[in-house]
Structures are given as C-alpha cells and as structure tokens.
Amino acid sequence: MNDDGTSPAPSPVDLTDPVFISYRQSDGTDITAELAWMLRAAGIPVWRDRDDLPPGDTEARLEQAIADGLSGAILVVTPDVEKSEIVRFVEAPRLIDLHKAHPAFALGIANAIERVPGKLDYDAPDLVLAQRPKTLGGVDQHPSDRAGLRLLVQKMLWHRIAWQRDAIAAAGETFHLSVQTRNAPQVYDRTGHQLDIRIRPSLHEKLPSPDGLRDLKDTLGLLPDAITRAGASRVRVHGGAHLSVAFALGAAMPSSRVGEIQVIDQRQQTWASSHEAKVGISPLLLVNAEGTNPAPATTGRPSVAVYLDLLPQRSDDAFARYREENQHVVTAWEHLVYASDDLLDHTAAGEIAAEAAARIRTLSNNIGNAEVHLLLRCPFPIAVLLGRLLNTLRFVTYEWDDSVVPSGDDYRARYVPSMRVRPSAAGGAIEEVLLADGSDAP
Structure with missing residues (x-):
C-alpha cells in the first residue's frame, strides 16, 4: 500500500510468482535452507537452485527462472559471496536491475556480515557484490539469524500482498x-x-x-x-x-x-x-x-x-x-x-x-x-x-x-x-x- 493509503499502480510483475534466492553454497547453504522453508511456510513460493532449477549453466538457469516468472528476490550476503563470480556478476546485477525497473519486484537482503560482533555491516552487501557504494542502501536488509529472517519474510509478505x-x-x-x-x-x-x-x-x-x-x-x-x-x-x-x-x-x-x-x-x-x-x-x-x-x-x-x-x-x-x-x-x-x-x-x-x-x-x-x-x-x-x-x-x-x-x-x-x-x-x-x-x- 502507498503512504496515502492507495494501492500501487499495476505492474508487469506477477505477484503470485516465486521469489528467487541468490547465495553462495560454501557458507550460505544453511541460511538459505532456513529462509526458503520460512518463506514457503508463510505462503511465498521459492526458486532455489537445489530444489527447483534444472541442470545446466547457472546463468541460463537464472534466465529460465526469470522467464518462468519471479515476483522478487533475496540476496543472501555471506563472506564467501566475494569469491562467487556467478553471484557477483550474473545473479545480483540482474536481480538488482529488475528491482530498479519494476517497483513491484521485491528485493531483500539476508546479511550475515557483521561490522563488530552483534552489529550488522550495512555497507557489506555493496562491497562483496561489487556494487557502487550506497547502491543497496534502500534495500531491506536484515540479519541472517532466525529473528532477522522472520522479519525479512514478513517484509516480503507485506510487499507481496500490497501489490x-x-x-x-x-x-x-x-x-x-x-x-x-x-x-x-x-x-x-x-x-x-x-x-x-x-x-x-x-x-x-x-x-x-x-x-x-x-x-x-x-x-x-x-x-x-x-x-x-x-x-x-x-x-x-x-x-x-x-x-x-x-x-x-x-x-x-x-x-x-x-x-x-x-x-x-x-x-x-x-x-x-x-x-x-x-x-x-x-x-x-x-x-x-x-x-x-x-x-x-x-x-x-x-x-x-x-x-x-x-x-x-x-x-x-x-x-x-x-x-x-x-x-x-x-x-x-x-x-x-x-x-x-x-x-x-x-x-x-x-x-x-x-x-x-x-x-x-x-x-x-x-x-x-x-x-x-x-x-x-x-x-x-x-x-x-x-x-x-x-x-x-x-x-x-x-x-x-x-x-x-x-x-x-x-x-x-x-x-x-x-x-x-x-x-x-x-x-x-x-x-x-x-x-x-x-x-x-x-
């Protein structure tokens, strides 16, 4: 819902479509699994490589998911994402562009990088994803613990329903x-x-x-x-x-x-x-x-x-x-x-x-x-x-x-x-x- 209480304008994005989760397997698998199951339990279908994407080149698989229809995406930001060319130069840029082009396309971040213990590093997503500083400043990001993931799921759900x-x-x-x-x-x-x-x-x-x-x-x-x-x-x-x-x-x-x-x-x-x-x-x-x-x-x-x-x-x-x-x-x-x-x-x-x-x-x-x-x-x-x-x-x-x-x-x-x-x-x-x-x- 808009700030004035009205509904958002129509969008080419189908808000009943799934959410894509982008992550690095080496240190993001457990976070992604927990996040995916919470999204599904809340009623939001999920595209995740291990469960849904067919064999083949990663870039082609993302394009297939987009062609099939996506309502949004979540970037799971972990330290090892910095080592993933696929996440940094294929998935993240494509998903960020979709979010910029279509306000209905929800984008969220599950951030596992802390500035100091107990304090989230809100600048880390731009850095590890090779984005210009402040590119992701306006994107909803939450800690990757259970409470943070639940809040992220809630925000994705409210966005989905409003549209x-x-x-x-x-x-x-x-x-x-x-x-x-x-x-x-x-x-x-x-x-x-x-x-x-x-x-x-x-x-x-x-x-x-x-x-x-x-x-x-x-x-x-x-x-x-x-x-x-x-x-x-x-x-x-x-x-x-x-x-x-x-x-x-x-x-x-x-x-x-x-x-x-x-x-x-x-x-x-x-x-x-x-x-x-x-x-x-x-x-x-x-x-x-x-x-x-x-x-x-x-x-x-x-x-x-x-x-x-x-x-x-x-x-x-x-x-x-x-x-x-x-x-x-x-x-x-x-x-x-x-x-x-x-x-x-x-x-x-x-x-x-x-x-x-x-x-x-x-x-x-x-x-x-x-x-x-x-x-x-x-x-x-x-x-x-x-x-x-x-x-x-x-x-x-x-x-x-x-x-x-x-x-x-x-x-x-x-x-x-x-x-x-x-x-x-x-x-x-x-x-x-x-x-x-x-x-x-x-």
Whole structure:
C-alpha cells in the first residue's frame, strides 16, 4: 500500500510468482535452507537452485527462472559471496536491475556480515557484490539469524500482498490461499493464489515434520494481518493438510477477524463457515460416550479431551488407547459423532463446525476453562472451520499414527501430541510444537 493509503499502480510483475534466492553454497547453504522453508511456510513460493532449477549453466538457469516468472528476490550476503563470480556478476546485477525497473519486484537482503560482533555491516552487501557504494542502501536488509529472517519474510509478505489489493478487490474481495503439508514443496507446486502455504516434507508416513511445524509456528501469525492488508472480506482455502495444521490454520483466521471462510475440497465442493459457535434446533452431533475423573493427578489448569469423530466407519482403538494412557490427567472427556450414518453433507459444514465448537466450549467452561486435548477424525474442511470458532480457548492438537511400535505388544494406532494452539495468542495461533525431533524419521 502507498503512504496515502492507495494501492500501487499495476505492474508487469506477477505477484503470485516465486521469489528467487541468490547465495553462495560454501557458507550460505544453511541460511538459505532456513529462509526458503520460512518463506514457503508463510505462503511465498521459492526458486532455489537445489530444489527447483534444472541442470545446466547457472546463468541460463537464472534466465529460465526469470522467464518462468519471479515476483522478487533475496540476496543472501555471506563472506564467501566475494569469491562467487556467478553471484557477483550474473545473479545480483540482474536481480538488482529488475528491482530498479519494476517497483513491484521485491528485493531483500539476508546479511550475515557483521561490522563488530552483534552489529550488522550495512555497507557489506555493496562491497562483496561489487556494487557502487550506497547502491543497496534502500534495500531491506536484515540479519541472517532466525529473528532477522522472520522479519525479512514478513517484509516480503507485506510487499507481496500490497501489490495484490486491486486483484483481490476485483475478485469480490476474495483472498485465495492453498495449503499442503504432504507434498514435497518446490516451485512448480504453486497455484497462482495469493499464498501457497507449504512446510518441510516429513520422512514419517503419517506425522508432519517437527521442523516444518516450527516454520509454521514462526510465520502463521502473519496470516491474519496479510488478509487484513489485502482488504479481503472472504478467504477461500484450497488443498489439504494434516488435521492439526488445518485446525491451527482456522485458528489463525478467527471469525472475529475474517468475515467468511470457504474451504474448497478435492471435488471442488464448498464447505462454508458459520460465524458463531452454537447448537441448532436439530442437533447434528451426538455424544457417543463420555466420562469424568473428579480427582486427576495434575496441578494447574485442568484438561479435558474431545474426540471429534465424523467419519462413517468407526475407528475407536486409538482414542481408547489415549484414554487409557491419559485417564489420570484428564478431568472429563467426550466422544462426539455425526448424528447420521451417511457421509457429511458439505452444505451443512458451517452448522456442524458451529455445533462442535459450542460443545467443546461448553465442556471446557464447565471444567474451569480447561485446556482441550483435541483429537480429530474428520474431513480437512471441518478442521479448518472448527478452528476459527474457538477463540479464547487453549488446545493441544494430536495426529493419528498407526506406525508399528518398536517395543511392546500394543499394536493399536495412537494419537500423538502435535502442537499447542491458542487462537487468541498475540504471537500467532501456534504456541508450541510438541512433536519431538526425530518423530518423523522412518
């Protein structure tokens, strides 16, 4: 957005295209990998040589990336860049020229060179990239640590969204985003939507990547502001994801901030949201089973568990195992099921999510604003729509896993803690990643 509040003028740069990362492999690979995954988790597709560029001459590969379409670039400035003719005399000049020619073409710098310990050397990019002094003085540059990279991602995101306001307005103030947690992210996975949220692929057949969830934790808090800055009154969500991620995505877009959410499933059916948690005149859900433990062996905030089981074929073993392993810490639990034996009616999705949210809120409130341990067995759209209706509550979300346990004789599937989610948290809906490092190992 311009300083006067107006949208920027149209540009030949397509702001749904990816961002190119230029770096020196010898000392910039780790920084670039972390930056690329954070950009993808924020919804920005990335061109990176190791992931996306085909074999061939480096200069030709950059030209191919430009021909395919770029919305911006980030120069990763490390000491060894001074030794790279490709970065200094091919990539950097070409990308700087694109930025100068097209204001919509975003350019950022991740600077790993310090003047003295703890003090960034803002003159270093011009020096190591063989540019005239002050050439890059007006370009956004940030430290290459995690906090600096997150701020750089934020700035790239705000730029990307500002230049899409007119397109969003022309589309009926509709903001499109896609999400995938199971694909191997690479540049050809992009959709042309405003954002394409992707996380690191997991080596586990069922569980998401803990590092990928941490990337999402650090960037998901940017999403509601991005939607607000876009001037959107409606969000359409496409794709699919692990259910804990789907729930967190919905929690990041609460009904108090986002007017309407529609989730488009793989059959192009629309699952639309409700605006409040409530039980209708004819309930759509039943309490299949419930229980209490009046004297749990815990201190502090109490916990309750909800198993939202909306698929037609019963599968209770994993929840039974959860209850057996956690009965000493949970004060109360409910197993909610769909009242019909048929498949869920997508046209009733808003009412189903609203009723589930109302029942979850009631259980939590009845047990002293308890933390809710949420175990989902439902379609992806319901998880998204449910998340947006549970502002102010605290959750532990779980993922279903039927991997063979290496020891013991209990071969039932289990629910594994994934994330701690709090929709109203100032820093973003995901408060903590609970999946242990190595849990995605084969």
